[in-house]
Amino acid sequence: MKLEPRLFRTLLERASLTWALAVLSTVTPAVAQTPLTLEQAMTMAKPDFMGSPVTAAWWSADSRQVYYQHQLPGAKEVATFGVNPRDGTVRAIDAAGKAQIDGDAKRYDVTRTRAVYERDGDIWLRDIDQSAPIQVTRTKDAESEPRHSADGTRVFFLRGTDWFAWTAEGGVETPLLALRADNPPLSAPAPGGGVTVFLGPQVVIKRSTLSPSGRHALVVTTPKGYDAGRVVQMPMYLTASGYPEMMDLPPRIGRNDGAPQSLWLVDVQSGRARPVDVSGLPGIAVDPLADLRAARKLPPLVGLRGFETWDIQWSEDGRQLAFSLTANDNRDAWLAALDIAMGQLSLRDHDRGASVITGQFGFLPDDRLWFTSEREGWFGLYLHDGTSARKLAVGAYNVMNVQWSADGKRAFFQCNRKEPGDYEICRVNADGGDLREVTSLDGVGTYVDLDAFRLSPDGHQLAVRYSGQYLPMQLALVDAETGETRRVTDTRSEALKAQIDTLIEPEFVQIPSSHFKGVIWGKLFRPKVQEPGRRYPIVLLLHGGNVVQFVARNQSMSFSETMLANYLAQNG
Numbered sequence: 001m002k003l004e005p006r007l008f009r010t011l012l013e014r015a016s017l018t019w020a021l022a023v024l025s026t027v028t029p030a031v032a033q034t035p036l037t038l039e040q041a042m043t044m045a046k047p048d049f050m051g052s053p054v055t056a057a058w059w060s061a062d063s064r065q066v067y068y069q070h071q072l073p074g075a076k077e078v079a080t081f082g083v084n085p086r087d088g089t090v091r092a093i094d095a096a097g098k099a100q101i102d103g104d105a106k107r108y109d110v111t112r113t114r115a116v117y118e119r120d121g122d123i124w125l126r127d128i129d130q131s132a133p134i135q136v137t138r139t140k141d142a143e144s145e146p147r148h149s150a151d152g153t154r155v156f157f158l159r160g161t162d163w164f165a166w167t168a169e170g171g172v173e174t175p176l177l178a179l180r181a182d183n184p185p186l187s188a189p190a191p192g193g194g195v196t197v198f199l200g201p202q203v204v205i206k207r208s209t210l211s212p213s214g215r216h217a218l219v220v221t222t223p224k225g226y227d228a229g230r231v232v233q234m235p236m237y238l239t240a241s242g243y244p245e246m247m248d249l250p251p252r253i254g255r256n257d258g259a260p261q262s263l264w265l266v267d268v269q270s271g272r273a274r275p276v277d278v279s280g281l282p283g284i285a286v287d288p289l290a291d292l293r294a295a296r297k298l299p300p301l302v303g304l305r306g307f308e309t310w311d312i313q314w315s316e317d318g319r320q321l322a323f324s325l326t327a328n329d330n331r332d333a334w335l336a337a338l339d340i341a342m343g344q345l346s347l348r349d350h351d352r353g354a355s356v357i358t359g360q361f362g363f364l365p366d367d368r369l370w371f372t373s374e375r376e377g378w379f380g381l382y383l384h385d386g387t388s389a390r391k392l393a394v395g396a397y398n399v400m401n402v403q404w405s406a407d408g409k410r411a412f413f414q415c416n417r418k419e420p421g422d423y424e425i426c427r428v429n430a431d432g433g434d435l436r437e438v439t440s441l442d443g444v445g446t447y448v449d450l451d452a453f454r455l456s457p458d459g460h461q462l463a464v465r466y467s468g469q470y471l472p473m474q475l476a477l478v479d480a481e482t483g484e485t486r487r488v489t490d491t492r493s494e495a496l497k498a499q500i501d502t503l504i505e506p507e508f509v510q511i512p513s514s515h516f517k518g519v520i521w522g523k524l525f526r527p528k529v530q531e532p533g534r535r536y537p538i539v540l541l542l543h544g545g546n547v548v549q550f551v552a553r554n555q556s557m558s559f560s561e562t563m564l565a566n567y568l569a570q571n572g
Helices: 005-018 038-044 290-295 494-502 559-571
Strands: 020-025 056-059 066-070 079-083 090-093 114-119 122-127 143-148 154-159 162-167 172-180 195-198 203-210 216-223 233-236 245-248 262-267 272-275 307-314 320-327 332-339 344-352 361-363 369-373 380-384 389-393 399-404 410-415 424-429 453-455 461-468 471-479 485-487 507-512 519-525 535-542
Touching (some): 114 143, 122 143, 143 203, 172 203, 172 216, 332 369, 344 369, 380 399, 389 410, 389 424, 410 453
Antiparallel strands (some): 114 122, 203 216, 216 262, 233 245, 320 332, 380 389, 453 461, 507 519
16 A cells, blocks of 8 residues: 555654653763665555565475465565475475465374375365375365375265265265254155254254264354344455445444354264353353443343354364363363263363453364463463363463474463563473473564464474564574574665664553553654754554554564654654
8 A cells, every 4th residue: 555645744744642651861972874765765665675475485294394474575476496405405496386285284194204285276186295285175065174084994074064084095075964054854864874863943043073983073053044133344445346335344242143043963983963061161051241231221142152163173182072161152162172072071271351362273183172361361281181270381471372292292382471562482391391482583474374383294493484673574494403594585675784783672661550560561762863962752552542652572563663763762
């Protein structure tokens, strides 16, 4: 978007309301430099001034290649590159080569010799001893959710609301489970077509997951015809057709509660579906907004609160199931485990607050459940053995984007142990020992892109994307044991490189709070060159408020905010 002078001046006026201006003195003698002009600041605030970021990075199934994507200057499409992790050499991958590379989000079999993934709506299988992947499906339909069976003989995948099994020997695809929101037909279905489960015409099937054994499935439904209230729409004028089109907007806050969900456990062998009883979850029948409803003379809550299912995970043998639920009022979040054989639901974690956020979770190879939770105020990493939860990485910092080694002995994750705005890759052993930072990149990820690293399938290296105040997202390869780092890319524009010495590198400062026992972090911009005895205005960005004021060492959401701070500080 072109930033007109009038708009830029408006930003300057508004900045006085949200940016703290102060005065300070210095005794540092230096030669003053010419400050940025308004026109220069406007030019440097444009998105293409900084350069193109590395938008994605992932490993091949055999750990022998790293792939990454970024848009070359003047190009209309994103380019794909391959990196040799042994020497750091980079090669461009053409359209024909893209069909031969592995996709991201791979799922391995128990032997770690084969991986499946979805790409462009089809399912692919990669044997790490083979040079090219095998295309499992080739249809007009969109297939998803691929996974290996527990015994490694089949690949399961989802097409629409139906599950299929594919056998590598002969490449045979067979129907496994069909889910229907309808009543069963009067006549018996034809044999040989898998199992069809009818959940009734009163529901809408939202999602389902199949166990690795192929014996059970968990299905999520909502009531058919649920009145979600008025949908707000906004016209879009820049469209492919050239005519204005309407776009649905998110619901207004406090209105249009999401449809309440229900869970069904399906026995694929018998075709029986039974509802999962969640009434035992603590607080699910208690309305935290009862006082507000009474004050507005609204009817009280009847029955269980509505919830949304966020994630579902199976143990490798398919005998255990875990899922996370969040109340539609966002006041409670539950992590529950379901014992398939006993049919018993057990609570693993419960978080309550004014606005809860669900964390990650999954099963280790030994069937222990790991999860992240804000139960102690920050997102920490825990390991549950079926009886109690053990702290692995818990403190005054956040744990995000957890990835485990294949043997389940070590976890890697993004964390900010040193300071709130400095994210690095950390690791910890499954027994809670050897917690440490692996990287020292001073800015892993960006504020809006926290999914910033991939652990190699063999567990030896990390492909990490990092950024800085004047650095778009770049790629580095890091030794998972020693932290030795190879910086692979530098996609900064030549224009930025030419101006980098004129820009102010902000200082990160701590301000004692008058409201709580702690400090407020700020990002301080002051002139690089100062005369002894002279007082100068400074620009101080405080954490909180709008996201453009986020005090972090990685790239902020808005590069123009940083240019505005430079202009203000240099011109007083």
